[in-house]
Amino acid sequence: xxxxxxxxxxxxxxxxxxxxxxxxxxxxxxxxxxxxxxxxxxxxxxxxxxxxxxxxxxxxxxxxxxxxxxxxxxxxxxxxxxxxxxxxxxxxxxxxxxxxxxxxxxxxxxxxxxxxxxxxxxxxxxxxxxxxxxxxxxxxxxxxxxxxxxxxxxxxxxxxxxxxxxxxxxxxxxxxxxxxxxxxxxxxxxxxxxxxxxxxxxxxxxxxxxxxxxxxxxxxxxxxxxxxxxxxxxxxxxxxxxxxxxxxxxxxxxxxxxxxxxxxxxxxxxxxxxxxxxxxxxxxxxxxxxxxxxxxxxxxxxxxxxxxxxxxxxxxxxxxxxxxxxxxxxxxxxxxxxxxxxxxxxxxxxxxxxxxxxxxxxxxxxxxxxxxxxxxxxxxxxxxxxxxxxxxxxxxxxxxxxxxxxx
Ligand code: SF4
Numbered sequence: 001x002x003x004x005x006x007x008x009x010x011x012x013x014x015x016x017x018x019x020x021x022x023x024x025x026x027x028x029x030x031x032x033x034x035x036x037x038x039x040x041x042x043x044x045x046x047x048x049x050x051x052x053x054x055x056x057x058x059x060x061x062x063x064x065x066x067x068x069x070x071x072x073x074x075x076x077x078x079x080x081x082x083x084x085x086x087x088x089x090x091x092x093x094x095x096x097x098x099x100x101x102x103x104x105x106x107x108x109x110x111x112x113x114x115x116x117x118x119x120x121x122x123x124x125x126x127x128x129x130x131x132x133x134x135x136x137x138x139x140x141x142x143x144x145x146x147x148x149x150x151x152x153x154x155x156x157x158x159x160x161x162x163x164x165x166x167x168x169x170x171x172x173x174x175x176x177x178x179x180x181x182x183x184x185x186x187x188x189x190x191x192x193x194x195x196x197x198x199x200x201x202x203x204x205x206x207x208x209x210x211x212x213x214x215x216x217x218x219x220x221x222x223x224x225x226x227x228x229x230x231x232x233x234x235x236x237x238x239x240x241x242x243x244x245x246x247x248x249x250x251x252x253x254x255x256x257x258x259x260x261x262x263x264x265x266x267x268x269x270x271x272x273x274x275x276x277x278x279x280x281x282x283x284x285x286x287x288x289x290x291x292x293x294x295x296x297x298x299x300x301x302x303x304x305x306x307x308x309x310x311x312x313x314x315x316x317x318x319x320x321x322x323x324x325x326x327x328x329x330x331x332x333x334x335x336x337x338x339x340x341x342x343x344x345x346x347x348x349x350x351x352x353x354x355x356x357x358x359x360x361x362x363x364x365x366x367x368x369x370x371x372x373x374x375x376x377x378x379x380x381x382x383x384x385x386x387x388x389x390x391x392x393x394x395x396x397x398x399x400x401x402x403x404x405x406x407x
Pocket of ligand 1: 084085121122123124125349351353
């Protein structure tokens with residue numbers, strides 16, 4: 001992962017982003033907390049600084065601080081069975097701690113003026129934000145999206161678009177700024193550009209050998225999540241893509257001697273990114289494509305039609321699709337990226353992003369001849385993950401693929 005030079009700029013950008021919530025002079029910005037696939041563009045256009053609790057959840061997982069905070073939230077009544085982003089984030093709040101203090105020198109997570117969620121990904125976010133609404137005594141407003149959509153129709157798009165528009169009067173009151181349609185169009189245009197550049201980065205993995213891994217994607221996606229709608233994200237991905245194009249022209253492999261190409265389905269195990277990266281590369285295997293990193297490709301964004309296009313982009317995310325649609329998307333991706341197999345992460349506390357529970361792996365293996373492996377784990381709760389078992393099953397899965405390739 002250290003191979004990518006642009007990482008230095010990424011770190012600076014993230015530092016600036018987190019520190020911008022606590023300016024050393026001038027007025028403090030109004031802060032909106034938003035779910036990762038919520039209507040961030042509207043919030044930015046109204047002058048809010050947008051903070052994403054899920055990004056904080058991922059950070060708690062990646063730094064393994066989650067192990068300390070999940071039991072704290074469990075003790076206050078939040079079950080170990082529910083989203084471990086939620087329990088680690090709430091536990092950290094209850095202990096008044098955050099890795100952001102040490103990493104970026106800020107005093108705390110930025111206190112919110114308003115909380116905005118979208119149920120397109122899961123229903124947990126509503127209760128997660130309800131907790132903070134009580135804690136900070138600020139409003140929590142939601143977009144309720146149609147669930148598990150197959151083909152998205154115009155009625156569904158209109159239903160979501162009207163909910164986003166309906167937030168404007170309340171948000172104007174909180175931000176003290178008047179809504180400006182032209183400003184929103186500008187922000188949507190920047191998000192669209194960010195998304196297109198992010199797609200270009202991910203597409204670089206179609207090369208053989210691939211210049212990037214799924215684990216690079218997990219790191220590099222931060223601007224697409226927390227900085228979309230800004231020029232900073234656009235500039236960053238332009239820089240990153242330039243570097244990756246150079247890697248491709250020199251034929252540099254992210255996994256030297258790449259022999260096996262895999263698709264990673266589901267969330268990462270945040271506390272084990274390095275473990276998985278080393279494990280796969282040790283077998284000369286690379287996870288070249290994933291559902292998770294693709295979640296921030298929003299090709300529907302259209303600045304000429306901001307509300308409908310946001311509604312479309314945000315409702316069409318993979319996690320919110322029907323089983324049929326998921327099968328269609330996954331099998332197409334497996335073919336486009338020429339993968340030899342699919343690894344499914346069954347994340348204990350995130351059933352929404354675990355697609356191995358309703359026969360999808362078996363259907364894809366049977367229909368398209370793509371072998372699969374399902375492993376048990378979790379996004380943040382490492383009590384649900386066994387290194388030993390995973391090493392054994394990944395090793396035999398990759399061996400089986402290599403054997404089949406040799407014919
Ligand atoms: S999608 Fe999963 S990880 Fe994300 S907030 Fe919902 S339950 Fe948590």
